[in-house]
Structure formats: structure tokens, C-alpha cells
Amino acid sequence: MSTDTPDYRDTVFLPETDFPMRGGLPQREPEWLARWAKIGVYDRLREKTGRKDFTLHDGPPYANGHLHIGHALNKVLKDMVVRSQQMMGRDARYVPGWDCHGLPIEWKIEEQYRAKGLNKDDVDVVTFRQECRKFAEGWIDIQREEFKRLGVTGNWANPYLTMDFHAEAVIADEFMKFLMNGALYQGSKPVMWSPVEKTALAEAEVEYHDITSHTIWVRFPVSHFEADTSSSTPKYRNMDLNVANVVIWTTTPWTIPQNRAVSFGPNISYGLYRVDAKAENSSTVIGETFIIADALSEAVKAASRIEALTRLRSVEPAEFEGMVLAHPYRGIEGGKGEWDYPVPMLPGEHVTDDAGTGFVHTAPSHGDDDYQMGLKFGLPMTYNVEADGTYRQSLPLFGGQAILRSEPDPKNKRNPWEGAANVSNIKALAGVGALFAKGTMLHSYPHSWRSKAPLIYRNTPQWFAAIDRKLEDGLGNYGSTIRERALTSIRELVTFTPAIGKNRLQAMIENRPDWVLSRQRAWGVPLTCFVKKGAQPSDADFLLRNAEVNARIKAAFEAEGADVWYVQGFKEKVLAGLADPSQYEQVYDVLDVWFDSGSTHAFVLRDREDGSEDGVADLYLEGTDQHRGWFHSSLLQASGTKGRAPYRGLLTHGFTLDEKGMKMSKSLGNTVAPEEVIKEYGADILRLWVALSDYTQDLRIGKEILKGTADSYRRLRNTMRYMLGALNGFEAAERVDAADMPELEQWVLHRLSELDEQVRAGYAAYDFQGVFQKLFTFATTDLSAFYFDIRKDSLYCDAPSSLTRRACRTVMEALYDRLTTWLAPILVFTMEEVWLCRHPGEDSSVHLQDLPETPKAWRNEALAQKWEGIRAARRTVTGALEVQRTAKVIGASLEAAPVVHVTDTAILAALKSVNFADLCITSGLQLTADPEPAEAFRLPEVQGVGVVFEHATGEKCQRCWKVLPDVGTHKHPGTCARCNDAL
Structure with a gap:
């Protein structure tokens, strides 16, 4: 450039955006959490009327201890399900819950007693139970904040707790249904017994x-x-x-x-x-x-x-x-x-x-x-x-x-x-x-x-639910016994993800013995029943079966909680006028906590306004161990009281292992705490790890895996950043109809149409790995390495009125609208940041949007097939230029004007119908049907295309850097015709 040639840098339309290259997620994510809470995103979604319900019922974690990586995996998967279903047009509610009763908490309180030299048995049982309740409350508050930090949406203000008075009343009521329908019996048989926990x-x-x-x-x-x-x-x-x-x-x-x-x-x-x-x-x-x-x-x-x-x-x-x-x-x-x-x-x-x-x-x-x-x-x-x-x-x-x-x-x-x-x-x-x-x-x-x-x-006397006894309850649509109903549900009513879960659960139900309901502990819902003194379990009047007594018990629990069972005089109060209290003994065993969690369908799905319309969840989602845990107990419990499974779908995920595939343990020092990952990388990286993994298998995590995840995140973030920069100042008046766009833009719209179908199908099948892989490949391969690379010349150098530039920016808007919403269920924080760059406003959020509808007219299979051939030929050209660049013959592809020999007449016609030089980012390009010479560059996988390298002739345009013969012949010094016109 001569000394008197102007500096044209300020005349080029370079991308501009406030969206930073570095995410700074650990510091910034709490700001978005506070923002969502302030604008009430979850509650505002509930205001969208006329939508079909989708209910994912939360399997309650246990309220004792900080979250581990398995908790994070589980809750993030649930969140991806809920968010994706919501954005596909459903009313997807999520009520988080906690399991609060049971031995682990009781054991902790006993440990505190032992440390003080006290004996639990010397303490009033109600006082002891209240200490257990207080302990659970403390951990619920801690875990709630840890779950929210993962970006998990839900009704955090009003979760369900198995120790809430209503929950305890319903658990007791569900148990009393077993009492009334004949499933309950007392038997003496060997059970798995813990002498340490008694x-x-x-x-x-x-x-x-x-x-x-x-x-x-x-x-x-x-x-x-x-x-x-x-x-x-x-x-x-x-x-x-x-x-x-x-x-x-x-x-x-x-x-x-x-x-x-x-x-x-x-x-x-x-x-x-x-x-x-x-x-x-x-x-x-x-x-x-x-x-x-x-x-x-x-x-x-x-x-x-x-x-x-x-x-x-x-x-x-x-x-x-x-x-x-x-x-x-x-x-x-x-x-x-x-x-x-x-x-x-x-x-x-x-x-x-x-x-x-x-x-x-x-x-x-x-x-x-x-x-x-x-x-x-x-x-x-x-x-x-x-x-x-x-x-x-x-x-x-x-x-x-x-x-x-x-x-x-x-x-x-x-x-x-x-x-x-x-x-x-x-x-x-x-x-x-x-x-x-x-x-x-x-x-x-x-x-x-x-x-x-x-x-x-x-061998001890215990209370059992008979799973092969014909029940007296009139709920026989799917069988007359608990086992029959459970097996019919598995075979006919439930969809399993992955499908192998069906065989596993079915085999367990087919072979399981009667359910041991009783535990000899203090912290739980008591077995609310009375036995006749002197009677034998085989006697017809051994158990008191009285609907009015049951109703009194339930009402008392609703008002005062299950602690009231242990208050002096309770037996006399509930039996008064209905049975002689002196003839009956009160049972003080507590229910197996799996009965508690197995009953959640009744007090959450059935009873809550944000439950399910028919009391059945669309999905239960837990680890594979829950085939013998919560999935199993919920199936048995609901089969006994509802007559069928309380779920239409079961999704199971694997366990978390270290990078070498070893089980995590504190003694091995190979645990990965969610808190530490969030502190170093941010919750979105943890969420991305989940999306990148095949959750149907055991999942590995560690420092190197997280580094790889963070690298994938950076590549995707750069794609979103470029798109935002390219859309700087874009206005509706610039838009171009799809039919008027160059073929390259129409091809991108076709890809969006394909992806829209694939993303929706993937989210519907809970295939988050498949969804993310398709979007990531599209963003990095189709966009960054192909479309953006080609169109940066038009974006930077064309006049604002240029059809190509306007069409490109129109397509960029379509890309932005879809990628931001398609990825929002996975990268909840990052996509909110991307969204707010173009849609600022106090009440704005990507999480209030649905996935945008994609016009069917964008689908063009014939065009896609044509462009498959064009892209193959382009790969041959770029391969030939890379050889010259490596040999330092050229520094940039714009210094080249290759001759491309094409033997296939259809491919040649396709290449001539587009500006193939622009697609190859060369200053010039000659297409010929002549046979390729021996020295031509070829790719073995692309038949019939050979490239002979030639230097571009002319001078380098000081604005767009193309080497063209006409540079220097226009009004503006050192420019080509296109740049001269743009100036």
C-alpha cells in the first residue's frame, strides 16, 4: 500500500458485541439465579394456559449431608427434562422433595446422645422425634441452595417433605388402605436384620x-x-x-x-x-x-x-x-x-x-x-x-x-x-x-x-404386605393382587428409558417376597393400627379394621403430625365410642421409609395443585439402583392403593466413576464434589458434562474430562459470540425472504429445518447427548468452519444494502433464535446471557420462551443434495491450498486462483451456478471440464475433482484483501470495484 493510500480499517463492518470471550461463570451465575428469582420465571411459566401437562415427579433425596456428584447428575438430568418439555409447549412442573424420616437421621441424633453419655431410650420419644425433625430441616435448607446453584428450576419455595403433617397423614392413610384391603398381616419369618441398629x-x-x-x-x-x-x-x-x-x-x-x-x-x-x-x-x-x-x-x-x-x-x-x-x-x-x-x-x-x-x-x-x-x-x-x-x-x-x-x-x-x-x-x-x-x-x-x-x-415378628393376596378394594382393572398389578403396569403401562430397565424391574417384581413394612425405630410414620389383646395373627379379629377410627387418625395427623401417635391417651381418644381401648394394643413400630417415599404419588401427584391431573407422573427419573429402591416401592405401594403404577415412564441413569472407571470413595481421594467444580468452572460446565455423557451407562468425571468439557464449551461460546457480533445493529427492515436468498443461505435454513426435527425428537426421547452432539457439530463444523468462514467477507466488506449481506444477517437471526433456545435447557446460564445481549429488559429471559417454530418451506432435500457435492469439491480445493500454505508458497487462500477440473457434469453445473471462488475463499477460480493433469491435487474420497494451483493475478485490495486485476483503477485508491462501491 502506498503511503498515500487511506486506511480503510474503520470502513469494514467487523463484528461487535459486549458478549465476552471468557464466560466468568463461577462469578456471574449467581447473578442470573438472583435475576430469575426476582422476575419469578418458574411462576410466570405456570401462567401460560392451555398447555398439556408434563409431570416429572422428583425422587426425594435424603436430608442428611452435602450433595455429591451423583446428586448433581440426577438433578441436572431432571432439569433438562423439565426445561426441554416446557420449551416444547408443555406445562412442565417440577416439585422438588425430600425424604426426611428413617434411620440415618435417627442414627445421627443417637450419635450425639452417645457423645454426651446419654441413652436414647431414656428420652421422651416425642422429644427425640422433634430433634430428628430439626436435624432434617437444617439439611433441607442447605441442599436446597446447593440444588438451586446447579441452575435447577422448580417450586423451591414450596417443596414436598415426607415429614410435613399432610404427608404424614397421607402416608398413614395409605398404610391403612393396606390394613383395610387385606394386604397387611403380621408374620414371623427371617428378615435382614441389623443388630447394630436393632x-x-x-x-x-x-x-x-x-x-x-x-x-x-x-x-x-x-x-x-x-x-x-x-x-x-x-x-x-x-x-x-x-x-x-x-x-x-x-x-x-x-x-x-x-x-x-x-x-x-x-x-x-x-x-x-x-x-x-x-x-x-x-x-x-x-x-x-x-x-x-x-x-x-x-x-x-x-x-x-x-x-x-x-x-x-x-x-x-x-x-x-x-x-x-x-x-x-x-x-x-x-x-x-x-x-x-x-x-x-x-x-x-x-x-x-x-x-x-x-x-x-x-x-x-x-x-x-x-x-x-x-x-x-x-x-x-x-x-x-x-x-x-x-x-x-x-x-x-x-x-x-x-x-x-x-x-x-x-x-x-x-x-x-x-x-x-x-x-x-x-x-x-x-x-x-x-x-x-x-x-x-x-x-x-x-x-x-x-x-x-x-x-x-x-426370625422376628414383623408386619408385611402380602403381594400375592387377593385384595378387597375394587381396583382390579390390572389384576387382583399387588404382584399382578405391578407386572401388568410394567408390561402395558410404563415406557422404560433405556428399554433394558423393563427386564430388570420385571424380574425383581416376579421374584420378590412379601414386603416387610415394619421397623423397630422411633423416627418415622408409625404403623397406625391396633391389635386385639390375646388374639393370634391368624384370627379374623386380630386387627381392628374400622374406617371411622382410620379417619380420626388421619385427621389428627393432619392437625398435629405423626408425633401425636406417641402422646399419652391417643389410643383412648381415637377409639372412643368405636372400640373398647382396653381390648386393643397400639403398634409402635414405624413404617419402612421406602413406604414413605413410595406414597409420594398420593400426597404430591394426587393432592397438590401443581401435581398431576390423574395422579400419575409422566416420568420418574433416578439411578439404576432405584429399580430395587424407589421405582420398586412406589410400584408396590401404588399397586396396593391405586391399582396401578404411579408413573407412565421410568428413566434410569448410571453411577458416577472417576476418570479411570473406579468407584469414587473418600479413602481413595478420587471424589469430585459439585461445589468444587462450580467454584473452578461454573455450573454450566457441570451441566455440559452431563449432556456430553451417555447417562444410560456409568459416567466418568475428573480433571482431564472437565478440561475437555470446558474446551468444548469455549468453542461453542465463540460460535455464539461471533453470531452476536455479526448481528450488531440488525433491524427488521434488513430481512430477506428465504426464497430471495442465495443458495448458501437457503442451505443453512434447510439445515435448521433438519435440526429442528432432530432436536425436538431428541428432547422427547430424553437423548440430551444426541441433541448436544448434533448442535455442537453444526455450530463448529457447519457454521464456524464453513458458513461463517465463507460469509465473513460479505459481512465485513459488502455494502449494507447488499442482498448477500442482508440475507446472511437474516439467517444469523434465525440461527440465533434457534441455537439459543435449543441449548437453553442444557446451558441455562450461558444461553440466558446470549439471550439478554439481543433482548435486554427487566422481565426478559430465554427460559420464558418456547422453541421457535421452523417453517416447513425451509426444508429442501434437492438443494441439500446439490450442496453435498459442492462441499465435497470445496474440500478438495481447500486441501490443495493447504499444501501451498504449508509449503509457504502462499500466506492466505486469497492469494490463490486455482483451476478446478471436474469430470462429473452435474457437479460442474452445480459449481458454476454459485460463486465457487467465494465459497473457497479465493480471489479467483477457474472451472473446467478438461481432464485433470497428473500434477493435480486430489482427495481419495472425492472422485472426479482435481485442483491445479495458480496464483491470483492483480493487486491486493486494501479493504477486503482480495487479489484482483482491477484494484487501483477506481475512485478510492487501492480498492476493488466491490469495495469502491461500498465506500
Whole structure:
């Protein structure tokens, strides 16, 4: 440029925007939260009338502790569902809720008591419950603010709490429906029991950890064969069995005092074996004979240190018919005859020869398979184990001994919770010669997910909901029992995302036992029922069933909460004039908290104005563990009281893992706290991580993953920033009709039409990953790397009246309107910032908008196909220019004027119909049908297009930088014709 050429920089229309390149999200996001609260966005959306309902029912988190990354994943997914459904025209309400009752909170208050040297049982139960309530309230306030900081929209001012008086009244009322329809019964059976917490646990409250247990092989001597009454002569004369031992194997020595039978497998191959040689430290006796499964003989031989073992003969399972064994403790000194009863041999389908001996020691009070055998064969139950996990004091030899300790013993590295009972039984068995062998074994064992202490199966009187009993409630559209209704709901009424969830939940419902409703605790909704004194559970009048009594209880709970149940004189008050209080005992167990949360459909979906029109949610959304948790209990509970599932859709997400795929734990130091992510990056980055992940699988998160997420965010932010800058000063008068636009703009509108369909379908299917990936690829590939790159010349240098420039800015507005709203459910803060750049105003918010309708006329498949060929040819040209740029032959593509050889006549015609030089960002370009020369540049994936590089001829325009022959021949020095006219 000569010294007298003017500086044209101020004449170029460069993008201008106040939208910063850096988001500054950690600092700025709280400002938008305050703004949304001030203008009442959530409430204003409720004012939009005539919309079809959409209800996502919130699974209540537990009110004790700060949020972890799993909470963040769950709530962000819910928020994306609610926001996207709202913007697609629904009235999408979200009522957040909290689970407030139950053992974790009670345990915390007990810990506080213990620290002060106090005993919980010495405190008035109402006072204790009020302390639990206060504790829950404190954590609800903390968690509410943490959830809101994630950008989650909802009715935060009026959430639901399971401890609200109305909620407690409805939970009690739902329980009393079970009382009235015949589902409720009291039974004595083994349940998963926590001696440390002194209560029964539901399966969903159990987790499994590896522990090292004692293993023992025990001799049960054959006592006799019962006479065969169908024959005048005894059926069996096999004297070799009369002197043999049946050997059992168990990992729970403490259950031996409760043994009532030994089970065998009807289809297992057994043998009679003799010990011929043994190691010095073996507990076996040379010459003794015993029966075991053939498949396990080598394992038993090794465990018992037998050096020579002879198989004498096969023993058919039929030979066990009528066989009676003696309990190993029969006749034991000090036993007081406790174990002098016969131990029958019984066929059991649950017996296998996979491990052990092929025989199962059967204690009906301490295992479900054992209990089922007891029911089938009339075995007596035992009540040897107390609530704290100790043997009853009156049990000979072992009275008062603990099966599990109340506190772990740090010195016992093998099994710190183990009490004295196991070792005492092993010693007693050795003392009477019944111990065949012993060892230890590392295996998976049930633990309480709250106290982390091991559990036992314990026979106790508990309250159950019968899931196979025909109900007397007139709600039989989908079946007459809870199980039938639940299974029909799964098969016919519920949509599962992902679909595999259906099989999982169905299998659980098909195989589950009756629901244990009762817990022996203080903080919860009591089982509001009365039992007749002196009556047995099998008696018809055992339970008081009176609708008026139930109505009084519900009314009292509505007014004063469930605490009123524990107030002196309550029984007399509610029974007055309806039943004789002196004839009834009040039940003080509390309901399983899964019954609380399972009842939320009644006091939220059914009872609240912002619930659901039919009391059924469109969606329940939780982690995969809730197939056995909240999804499961809600299904059972509603099947019992509503006759069907309380949801039409179930969505499940995976768990959060660290970057290496490891489970997060504080001890490993690999946890990622939402608070820390927000502090460093902002909540939108956390939300973007959710959108980038396949939530149907387990999700990984860590520093490197978050860096990658932040990089994707920056690229998208720059696209939005460029668009805002390009739209600076845009006015309605500039708009151009789609039909009058250049083809490139019409192609962009076609892409918007395609995306509109894909985005709506993706949001409807809850496919946030799919939606974001499509939009991100469009923004970075179709826009930034293609459309924006091509059109920046027109935007910067064309005259404002130029059709191309006006069409481009019109398209930019269409892009802005759609990208901002399409991305708003995911990047709630950033898209609000983008929106306010063009729509400032005190009451303005992108979250008050719906997704804009996209004209069907924009769809143009023929044009799209044509431009597919144009873009392929362009890639060949840009590839050829990149070779020259790398070789430093040119510095910029505007220095080139390549010759493009095209053999396909249709492609050539398409390229000639557009300004292909502008598309390739070159100053000139020649199209020819001549065969491509050998030196032409080609791309293997683009057939029939070859490029020969040529320099552009002429001078460089000092305004647009194109190299053209006419530069310097116009009024304005150093300009081309286009720039001269623009000036």
C-alpha cells in the first residue's frame, strides 16, 4: 500500500458485541439465579394456559449431608427434562422433595446422645422425634441452595417433605388402605436384620462388601430311619448308613444351635466315603464313614486334610427318605436337653453341588431358603437371637453371647464386627467331636448401607404386605393382587428409558417376597393400627379394621403430625365410642421409609395443585439402583392403593466413576464434589458434562474430562459470540425472504429445518447427548468452519444494502433464535446471557420462551443434495491450498486462483451456478471440464475433482484483501470495484 493510500480499517463492518470471550461463570451465575428469582420465571411459566401437562415427579433425596456428584447428575438430568418439555409447549412442573424420616437421621441424633453419655431410650420419644425433625430441616435448607446453584428450576419455595403433617397423614392413610384391603398381616419369618441398629432392613438398604468368615464342616450322625408305614417290613436295611455321618458346610457357625433339618438335592450324585489316612492336624478319624456329594469329594478331602479317601459306594438320594439325624449338640454337657430333637433329612431344590458338601444345614429362623423349607415341611421356628444380635440369656452354653459386636474391634483385621458366638460354637463342636474341618473364606456379605455394619437373617415378628393376596378394594382393572398389578403396569403401562430397565424391574417384581413394612425405630410414620389383646395373627379379629377410627387418625395427623401417635391417651381418644381401648394394643413400630417415599404419588401427584391431573407422573427419573429402591416401592405401594403404577415412564441413569472407571470413595481421594467444580468452572460446565455423557451407562468425571468439557464449551461460546457480533445493529427492515436468498443461505435454513426435527425428537426421547452432539457439530463444523468462514467477507466488506449481506444477517437471526433456545435447557446460564445481549429488559429471559417454530418451506432435500457435492469439491480445493500454505508458497487462500477440473457434469453445473471462488475463499477460480493433469491435487474420497494451483493475478485490495486485476483503477485508491462501491 502506498503511503498515500487511506486506511480503510474503520470502513469494514467487523463484528461487535459486549458478549465476552471468557464466560466468568463461577462469578456471574449467581447473578442470573438472583435475576430469575426476582422476575419469578418458574411462576410466570405456570401462567401460560392451555398447555398439556408434563409431570416429572422428583425422587426425594435424603436430608442428611452435602450433595455429591451423583446428586448433581440426577438433578441436572431432571432439569433438562423439565426445561426441554416446557420449551416444547408443555406445562412442565417440577416439585422438588425430600425424604426426611428413617434411620440415618435417627442414627445421627443417637450419635450425639452417645457423645454426651446419654441413652436414647431414656428420652421422651416425642422429644427425640422433634430433634430428628430439626436435624432434617437444617439439611433441607442447605441442599436446597446447593440444588438451586446447579441452575435447577422448580417450586423451591414450596417443596414436598415426607415429614410435613399432610404427608404424614397421607402416608398413614395409605398404610391403612393396606390394613383395610387385606394386604397387611403380621408374620414371623427371617428378615435382614441389623443388630447394630436393632431393626429390620429392606433389600434396598443393603449393600455387599467382602469379609472373611469362618467356614466349618460339621458331622451330623445318622440317628435312625423312620419306619415305612406302607410296608410290613422296614424299607432300608443299609447298616453302613446307620453308622455314617452326613457332613454339612456353613459360613455361619452361630446358626448351628438353630438347626432343625438337613436338606439334600434330589438330583445330586452322593457317595459313602471312608477315611483311610489323614494328616496329624486333621479333625477326621481313620475308619470313619461319611456321606457327601461326589462332585465335592476332592474339595472336602483337601479342606479336612484327609490323605487317603475311599469311595465305598454310591448313595442314592432316595436312600435319605426316612433318614433322621442327631443334632451335633444332642446330649452335650450343660445342654439341658435343648438339642435332643430329631433332625430330618429333607429334599430341597435349592441344594447344589457347586460348593460345600451337597448338604445344607437348615435353620428356618435364619435364611429365606431355610424358611421356605420350614413352611413346606412344618419345621419349628427358633427364637434364640435377640434384637441386639446376642443369644437369648436362657440358651444353654451360649446365652448372652454376641453374634456381631455393637462396635468394630480394630484389632480384628479379619472380621472386626465378629462377636464371640462363632468361635464358641466351633469350640463346642470340636468338644463333642462334631467338627469335621474348619477354615476361613473371603466372600461377599450383606451390610447396612447406613452403619456399614454386617447383617444377619433373624426370625422376628414383623408386619408385611402380602403381594400375592387377593385384595378387597375394587381396583382390579390390572389384576387382583399387588404382584399382578405391578407386572401388568410394567408390561402395558410404563415406557422404560433405556428399554433394558423393563427386564430388570420385571424380574425383581416376579421374584420378590412379601414386603416387610415394619421397623423397630422411633423416627418415622408409625404403623397406625391396633391389635386385639390375646388374639393370634391368624384370627379374623386380630386387627381392628374400622374406617371411622382410620379417619380420626388421619385427621389428627393432619392437625398435629405423626408425633401425636406417641402422646399419652391417643389410643383412648381415637377409639372412643368405636372400640373398647382396653381390648386393643397400639403398634409402635414405624413404617419402612421406602413406604414413605413410595406414597409420594398420593400426597404430591394426587393432592397438590401443581401435581398431576390423574395422579400419575409422566416420568420418574433416578439411578439404576432405584429399580430395587424407589421405582420398586412406589410400584408396590401404588399397586396396593391405586391399582396401578404411579408413573407412565421410568428413566434410569448410571453411577458416577472417576476418570479411570473406579468407584469414587473418600479413602481413595478420587471424589469430585459439585461445589468444587462450580467454584473452578461454573455450573454450566457441570451441566455440559452431563449432556456430553451417555447417562444410560456409568459416567466418568475428573480433571482431564472437565478440561475437555470446558474446551468444548469455549468453542461453542465463540460460535455464539461471533453470531452476536455479526448481528450488531440488525433491524427488521434488513430481512430477506428465504426464497430471495442465495443458495448458501437457503442451505443453512434447510439445515435448521433438519435440526429442528432432530432436536425436538431428541428432547422427547430424553437423548440430551444426541441433541448436544448434533448442535455442537453444526455450530463448529457447519457454521464456524464453513458458513461463517465463507460469509465473513460479505459481512465485513459488502455494502449494507447488499442482498448477500442482508440475507446472511437474516439467517444469523434465525440461527440465533434457534441455537439459543435449543441449548437453553442444557446451558441455562450461558444461553440466558446470549439471550439478554439481543433482548435486554427487566422481565426478559430465554427460559420464558418456547422453541421457535421452523417453517416447513425451509426444508429442501434437492438443494441439500446439490450442496453435498459442492462441499465435497470445496474440500478438495481447500486441501490443495493447504499444501501451498504449508509449503509457504502462499500466506492466505486469497492469494490463490486455482483451476478446478471436474469430470462429473452435474457437479460442474452445480459449481458454476454459485460463486465457487467465494465459497473457497479465493480471489479467483477457474472451472473446467478438461481432464485433470497428473500434477493435480486430489482427495481419495472425492472422485472426479482435481485442483491445479495458480496464483491470483492483480493487486491486493486494501479493504477486503482480495487479489484482483482491477484494484487501483477506481475512485478510492487501492480498492476493488466491490469495495469502491461500498465506500
